[in-house]
Amino acid sequence: MRFCPKCGSVMIPDRKRGVLVCRRCGYEEPIDPEKAEAYKVKKTVEHKPDEGVIVVEEDVRTLPIAKVKCPKCGNEEAYWWELQTRAGDEPSTIFYKCTKCGHTWRSYE
Incomplete structure (x- = not known):
């Protein structure tokens, strides 16, 4: 830079x-x-609202871990990251990836 x-x-x-x-x-x-x-x-990342979840980090093990329940397997820990998927004046979206089964989901809080 x-x-x-x-x-x-x-x-x-x-x-x-x-x-x-x-x-x-x-x-x-x-x-x-x-x-x-x-x-x-x-590396470029393109995301369209109707597409699936994307992970910016190639190695999720470098991401922080949250205590949150996986809706698929019930595991209590998941990696998490945050992306601005909507307009700049809208809140960002938090994504989770289960540390056990790898299921990925998002939170719209």
Whole structure:
């Protein structure tokens, strides 16, 4: 991640032009070819409301664990994570994945 030397904001790569651009003040600088790999997107996640649940973490064992009952097997522990699946002014959605059976469900609280 590169920060703008003028205003301190995060600079965004413009790959078509081969420059980093500050969205706040407009400062631009060329992308160093040796560091170009660092500006590539490693993983993208697309989610549509009618699709199933998605997990952002590839290894769920790195996620925190909550004391919540699995609706499928009754186990009392599940990994959890939070995603903004609706508009920004709406509350986020909490997802759970059972530590025993792997069942995934969401909470709309």
